[in-house]
Amino acid sequence: MQFKRRPSKRSRRASLSAPIGCGIDVVELSRLRQAMRRGGQAFMRKVFTKAEEAYADARPRTRLLHLAGRFAAKEAVIKAVAQIQPTLVLAMREVEVRNDHLGRPRIVLHRRKAARMAVHISLSHVNSVAVASAIAIRSR
Ligand SMILES: CC(C)(COP(=O)(O)OP(=O)(O)OC[C@H]1O[C@@H](n2cnc3c(N)ncnc32)[C@H](O)[C@@H]1OP(=O)(O)O)[C@@H](O)C(=O)NCCC(=O)NCCS
Numbered sequence: 001m002q003f004k005r006r007p008s009k010r011s012r013r014a015s016l017s018a019p020i021g022c023g024i025d026v027v028e029l030s031r032l033r034q035a036m037r038r039g040g041q042a043f044m045r046k047v048f049t050k051a052e053e054a055y056a057d058a059r060p061r062t063r064l065l066h067l068a069g070r071f072a073a074k075e076a077v078i079k080a081v082a083q084i085q086p087t088l089v090l091a092m093r094e095v096e097v098r099n100d101h102l103g104r105p106r107i108v109l110h111r112r113k114a115a116r117m118a119v120h121i122s123l124s125h126v127n128s129v130a131v132a133s134a135i136a137i138r139s140r
Helices: 007-017 029-047 050-057 060-084
Strands: 020-028 095-099 104-111 117-125 129-138
Touching: 020 029, 020 117, 029 060, 050 060, 050 095, 060 095, 060 104, 060 117, 060 129, 104 117
Parallel strands: none
Antiparallel strands: 020 129, 095 104, 117 129
């Protein structure tokens, strides 16, 4: 019988300091609506990409929900990435949510410095709030 070798002290230390970060965010729809009214087009351009707006616009009945979900997703991703690399503070528009053919949300980061980051996201929305959680992993 063969016994598995215990991981060395060094590899245990390495796994404890693995470059993984997590982030979460909740958005109240009423507050986002207010910000959109106040900020107008400038706010939309600062926060959302054209593709994100198009995704929400294509669903007029639930438009605000999709925007709120994306807003929460961006904040969650910014937190997750900053946990690994505190100097890498992404702008809202540099974090893009794209849905694949099954509707699953995927994150695209528009920042060269974030090229080694892989980010996983999950988002959900109900009548008055949207929530998102993110996990960021940096390849060595
Ligand atoms: C996908 C599903 C989990 C969404 O749950 P829900 O309670 O209806 O809606 P929620 O508000 O919690 O979540 C909505 C978000 O889930 C995400 N989502 C959609 N489809 C998804 C999927 N297959 N896997 C993971 N996340 C998904 C999207 O980001 C969506 O928000 P968005 O449209 O603004 O991007 C639910 O519809 C479900 O269980 N479907 C059964 C499986 C299915 O239909 N698969 C896809 C077709 S093959």
